[in-house]
Amino acid sequence: MPSQVEYKTTRRFMNIWVYLALGAVGMIILAGLSSIFFVKPLASKTLQAREGQPARLQPFKVKPQAIGAVRVDVTARIPTNRYLAYEVQIRDQQDKILAAGLKNAWNESGIWREEGQTGTWQEDDLDAGLDVSSAKAEPLTVVVEVLEYGTSRNQTLTESVSFRIKVNQGIIDTRYLWPGFWGGLLMAGLTCLFSKSAGATLSDKSIGDSDLGDRVNAGGPNKLIKVIVKTVADETSPPSLNCRLMVRDGNGDELFNASEVMPLKFKRDEDGDIDSTHGQATFFMVLEKPSSYGFYVEVTPDAPVDSTRLIIKQGAVTLGAVKVAHIGAA
Known part of the structure; x- marks a missing residue:
């Protein structure tokens, strides 16, 4: 017969593991793209501060959210060849510090010479940021305090410094999504290779x-x-x-x-x-x-x-x- x-x-x-790994990568991409829809601007203002006279943002009210945190971004504006040490604080309505961070900022420039050629260069590091999660609806404020300000030649300055302050709620820190993204791609690639053999x-x-x-x-x-x-x-x-x-x-x-x-x-x-x-x-x-x-x-x-x-x-x-x-x- x-x-x-x-x-x-x-x-x-x-081999279902290939598609599970690719699905995980897709979920990470979706999470990264959807994070922008959770962002709610709370404040955006430029303030002046100097040693002994901190800048204080008007109080803003935050609400508890299941996804995302309150993000404070501060950018100092200083001329070239100067350094600045400043502290960013988030305070509650009782003026209690909930979170604080110290920033050593600088802005430098110069002239380079090599093999008969010359040019200019400029580098800076001026940004600082804080994240905080609130468990209840309450007003918060941001305080920026200048601790030290001077030139690259160690000359102390007492003039005021301009700070651009932005506050957003619902921010998701996407830095932690990148390990999962690359790990998922690596897993999918290795699984594909394994499937062939x-x-x-x-x-x-x-x-x-x-x-x-x-x-x-x-x-x-x-x-x-x-x-x-x-x-x-x-x-x-x-x-x-x-x-x-x-x-x-x-x-x-x-x-x-x-x-x-x-x-x-x-x-x-x-x-x-x-x-x-x-x-x-x-x-x-x-x-x-x-x-x-x-x-x-x-x-x-x-x-x-x-x-x-x-x-x-x-x-x-x-x-x-x-x-x-x-x-x-x-």
Whole structure:
């Protein structure tokens, strides 16, 4: 009685971990994009401060939020070749400090000379920021205090400094999303590589001809068999070859016979001449009954074929839907 062969396009053997990792990356991207919709501006003003005379923002009211925090961004504005030490404080309605941060700011410039050429350079570090979460609705205020101000030549200055203060509520610190983003991409990439090589190798044989075969013990209703045929041919090869795979049982009866077109990739040397060609065909199947099976390959036309390699893997996984031949018991 001949065996029954049924073809199905299925995702049954798909490696779901690839898509879970990509899904996690997608969620991180979505979280980063959606964070801008939670931001609510509370204050934006430029104030002056000097030593002993801190700048104080008018109180603003915050409300508890499940997502995001209150973010205070402060930018000092000082001329070049000056340094500034200042403290940013967030205070409640009782003037109690809830959060504070010290900033050593500077703004420098100069002239560079190298190999007869000259130019100017300018660098600064003027920004400071604080995040705070409020558990209740209450008015808060921001205080900026100048601790030290001077020139790059260590000359102390007493003049006032301008500060740009911005307060927003609902800010999400996206810096912590980047490790998850890159980690998810790395996991997806590694899982893709693993998927291509997954499974136990039952046979890996090569021959300097177009026909090749081997017999292995394989099969099982839940085990995907992946048969890979690789061919190396010479410069007289057509654009594609025909690869035929036959599977026979222990008695030599043919259970499966199918062919695939094998497109060729032409490798050229430094002069642009064709050096060799490479092709590959892949077959997926499920052999319902565990037993001994013979796998035989014929590549035609055989004249340009230099070598053929047959790889048989059991327990393979896929990255998506593939066409699988289900071969029933004879």
